[in-house]
Amino acid sequence: MSMKSIFPLLLLLGIFIPHVASTATIPKVGKITPTTAVAGEDVTFSSVVSDDDLLASCRLFVDGEDEKGMTIKRDVVYAQLELEEGTTRLYAKCTDANGNVVSGSAVTVTVSDGSSYVEPGALIKLGCEGDVYPNDPCTSVYYYGVDGKRHAFSTEAVFASWFKDFDDLVIVSDEVMSNIPLGKNVIYRPGERMVKFSTNTVYAVSYAGLLRPIANAEIAEALYGEDWVSLIETVDDVFYGNYRIGATIESSSSFSWSTARRTTTTIDQTL
Incomplete structure (x- = not known):
């Protein structure tokens, strides 16, 4: 008896053949960064994603509402958004070519008016608007020291000797940045290198x-x-x-x- 003729009989007997789950990898969606922004300024929010299959789409959700589509570029998705002063919950939701859908963990983004006090020890940068070139001033990251000055990282390797990621980056306004004098460059962390x-x-x-x-x-x-x-x-x-x-x-x-x-x-x- 063929498998085709057996299958209806199995259903009549109440015997069901279990569905075999797809072996395709479900996409992983990271948390949105940065977690700070300046009110009234466009900020690029991004998330690291991974999937064996090509991602079909990603959406940025704001306080639980579908806000806008996100651009997919290799293992990063991003979108620009202007927020009002206060706190907002953001997360990314992505769908891959197999129809797998997954959301990243929601993060709270603190949106300041741009004139608020910046704590010494913070990593600060300007917000970037639209497409920017690699050496655009808005891409520069500074360490805000206890001396009240901002200190530049000469290379990515110098930054990596002190920090693992940019999760704690604080976006400041042009006015705030211009009022912080430029100090000495950051050097390699003493020790391993x-x-x-x-x-x-x-x-x-x-x-x-x-x-x-x-x-x-x-x-x-x-x-x-x-x-x-x-x-x-x-x-x-x-x-x-x-x-x-x-x-x-x-x-x-x-x-x-x-x-x-x-x-x-x-x-x-x-x-």
Whole structure:
């Protein structure tokens, strides 16, 4: 008897063949960032997404209401939105080519009037409007120090030595940003990484951002392990003036990168 003729009989007997779920991966949708905004200014809200199949669409929801479509670009979806002062709940909802639908966790976005006090220790930037080019001033991120100044990150690697992500970024108005004077550049966090410039000298980043030349490869290996070369970051000579040079490390017992890292918890300690 064929399977085609057996199937109606199974239904009559009350026997059902269970549905086999699709093996397609359900998309993952991250939380919306940033979580702060300035009232009356367009802010680009984005979410990291992942799916083995191409995403068909994503929508941005505001306080539970479907607000607008989001642009899909590789593993990021984004949309621009202007919000009023107060707090708002945002999340993204995406659908993939297989019809799988999933929503990201809702986050609370705090919208200020643009003149509110910015806490020292915050990461700040301007809001970007429309399509922007890579070096647009609105893409620059600064550390707002206890000295009341904003400090630029010279490279993404310098930023990554201090922060894992941009989740705590504070969007400020042009007026607020212009009233904060520009200070020294942020340097690499003391500890795990070594740096070099155009010469062959390799430096350990010590306490307060002091660069200490490492006398030879044997000491470098004793300090950082056999893969020590992979821990060297090349710094453009234009940023040489950001650092101070200290005494040469003549033995592995005269420096501890782990202690330097553990005791340097804020950027303010290196300014």
